[in-house]
Amino acid sequence: xxxxxxxxxxxxxxxxxxxxxxxxxxxxxxxxxxxxxxxxxxxxxxxxxxxxxxxxxxxxxxxxxxxxxxxxxxxxxxxxxxxxxxxxxxxxxxxxxxxxxxxxxxxxxxxxxxxxxxxxxxxxxxxxxxxxxxxxxxxxxxxxxxxxxxxxxxxxxxxxxxxxxxxxxxxxxxxxxxxxxxxxxxxxxxxxxxxxxxxxxxxxxxxxxxxxxxxxxxxxxxxxxxxxxxxxxxxxxxxxxxxxxxxxxxxxxxxxxxxxxxxxxxxxxxxxxxxxxxxxxxxxxxxxxxxxxxxxxxxxxxxxxxxxxxxxxxxxxxxxxxxxxxxxxxxxxxxxxxxxxxxxxxxxxxxxxxxxxxxxxxxxxxxxxxxxxxxxxxxxxxxxxxxxxxxxxxxxxxxxxxxxxxxxxxxxxxxxxxxxxxxxxxxxxxxxxxxxx
Ligand code: NAD
Numbered sequence: 001x002x003x004x005x006x007x008x009x010x011x012x013x014x015x016x017x018x019x020x021x022x023x024x025x026x027x028x029x030x031x032x033x034x035x036x037x038x039x040x041x042x043x044x045x046x047x048x049x050x051x052x053x054x055x056x057x058x059x060x061x062x063x064x065x066x067x068x069x070x071x072x073x074x075x076x077x078x079x080x081x082x083x084x085x086x087x088x089x090x091x092x093x094x095x096x097x098x099x100x101x102x103x104x105x106x107x108x109x110x111x112x113x114x115x116x117x118x119x120x121x122x123x124x125x126x127x128x129x130x131x132x133x134x135x136x137x138x139x140x141x142x143x144x145x146x147x148x149x150x151x152x153x154x155x156x157x158x159x160x161x162x163x164x165x166x167x168x169x170x171x172x173x174x175x176x177x178x179x180x181x182x183x184x185x186x187x188x189x190x191x192x193x194x195x196x197x198x199x200x201x202x203x204x205x206x207x208x209x210x211x212x213x214x215x216x217x218x219x220x221x222x223x224x225x226x227x228x229x230x231x232x233x234x235x236x237x238x239x240x241x242x243x244x245x246x247x248x249x250x251x252x253x254x255x256x257x258x259x260x261x262x263x264x265x266x267x268x269x270x271x272x273x274x275x276x277x278x279x280x281x282x283x284x285x286x287x288x289x290x291x292x293x294x295x296x297x298x299x300x301x302x303x304x305x306x307x308x309x310x311x312x313x314x315x316x317x318x319x320x321x322x323x324x325x326x327x328x329x330x331x332x333x334x335x336x337x338x339x340x341x342x343x344x345x346x347x348x349x350x351x352x353x354x355x356x357x358x359x360x361x362x363x364x365x366x367x368x369x370x371x372x373x374x375x376x377x378x379x380x381x382x383x384x385x386x387x388x389x390x391x392x393x394x395x396x397x398x399x400x401x402x403x404x405x406x407x408x409x410x411x412x413x414x415x416x417x418x419x420x421x422x423x424x425x426x427x428x429x430x431x432x433x434x435x436x437x
Contacts, residue, residue: 014212016100019107020051022200024060024224025207027067028217034059039197039225044110044344045335047383053200056225058233061192064221065239068163068190071218076160076188083186084132086215091128093209094121094174101174101202106335108201109173110344110385111298113336120175124202127178135186160188161242161265165234167227167255169247170196170346171301171407177203180244181220192240193222194230196247198347227251235259245269249405269303271405276306277422280314288322295411296330296389299345306411308402310422313415320369320393320413327370327389333377344384345408351385354408358390361401361412367394372410397425 022041023030032038033054043050054060075083094101101124102116111120138158145152164184168177173195181191195203203222210220223230231251235243235258243259245252246269259266276291294306311319335343345351351374358372371390376382389409395401402412416422 014097014208016097016104016205016208019104019201022051022053022204022224023207024054024056024064025204025210025220025222026060026064027070027221028211028215030204030207030211033057033225034063041108041200042347043107043384044346045107045381045384045386047348047385050107050201053197053204053224056223056230058229060223060225061230061233061237064192064223065163065237067218067221068192069239071216072160072162072190075185075190075216075219078188080135080138080186080188083188084136086219087128087132087182087185089213090206090210090215091125091132093213094125094128094206097205097209098122101205103336104201104205105173105199106343108199109170110335110346112340112343114338114340115298120172121202124174124178127175127182131182131186134183135188158187162189163240164189164191164242164244165237165240166191166193167231167234167243167245167247168193168195170198171298171303173199174202174206176246177206180246184242184244185220189242190219191221192234192237193220194234195222195224197224197226200224231255232258235264236262238262241265243267271407272303272305273308273403273405274304274306275308275310277310278312278315278319279419280312282315284315284318284322288319288326291319291411292323292326296327296342296409299342299387300389300409300411301346301350301407305407307406308412308414310414310416310425312422313417316413316415320391323391323411323413324370327391330389332375332386332388334379334381342389342409344381344386346385348385350408351387354387354406354410357401357404357406357408358410361392361395361399361410364395364399364401366392366399366401366412368392 033056037055038052039055041050098121101121105116106113141156143154166180168180177195181193184191235255242265244267249271252268252270276294278287291309330341332342333340369391371388373388375386375388393413
């Protein structure tokens, strides 16, 4: 098997606006699961069925692995330059169709179209370009060992490890899928990728772009389906020596448990519970703006969201008032409207999970100052999974609400009196994380 030096068929017609049928992408072709079984895919902003995706099983993963294995040698032997051209063709294919990709992302995930257009999709293309460049300019290390009577030069040689299994979550679907696959492809690995079953659309559009730009068959394979069937089959597969995963901490722990005895190389990017700390000498407007954006961007569904806001007690009343004002001015509604600031949560299950976290906050004695209510916009989004942004106070650091990831539009205010107290709480939190998980 050999590949040419890369080309780009710019301007040819390609259908990217049909969301009804997501397919697997194996050996350069879009195909259904071998069993023909499918899962339903819903639009979070309307609660309506969007279409189906393959409900793949281990046999589909096997098929993808054999395609990836067949393509691996030729791909790994290409120069980084040429692999870079292929990745840049994919990036260009995305950039040529930003509007269609953004529409698909917001429809599938519920995030505002301005975020998809301005951040998620451009960043997905940038990921491919970044790793195309990084592989081109990667230097290899040499170091010298001088012993009596001997002078040795040791050289580090980077070689592709083989097939990489890349598994990604739903909150930044194409952005994080490309963040997983791009470094593996640039390094000369072939890939069996699994996007989240909750947001499969843009990975399917990427497959259509890959076919369109002549991306080499078998190098990138995409298998859709659930974590327990497809994800677990990838993690446990004997022909996949490396796993790159982004997702929840509990899933990461289960994967580490499965892959550690197989001595796989694994990269796990997991959950977060981050503090924003505002001191009393901070410029109030920009500090509040930063805390607000950190807490509520992407409906609070980002691993690095600032979901705990630690505020010096001298200014906590002012900060609270400013945050409440900003929350009250937020435009919540149809993610496809350009002026929407907060869209829908990703699924009904996730909405219920966030609501149960708010119930926990109430039971712990927290006061919900605003929000946390279901919201029904007028028109096509009346049955969507909307929740008004919530601001809580009155809970100590140790409360479950302040310790566990909520991953929704919920922020908790925690006062502190001085730097030592703020950092001590943070150190205790970090220590508890290390000791007790
Ligand atoms: P998740 O862990 O439920 O799912 C992530 C992916 O893993 C999905 O593709 C899923 O199908 C798959 N999966 C589930 N069970 C599996 C199993 N047993 N074996 C293999 N694969 C399995 O996470 P999610 O709900 O999709 O995403 C939200 C989480 O992701 C949050 O905790 C968030 O903090 C985290 N996240 C972390 C980062 C980061 O960079 N650290 C970035 C984004 C999201």
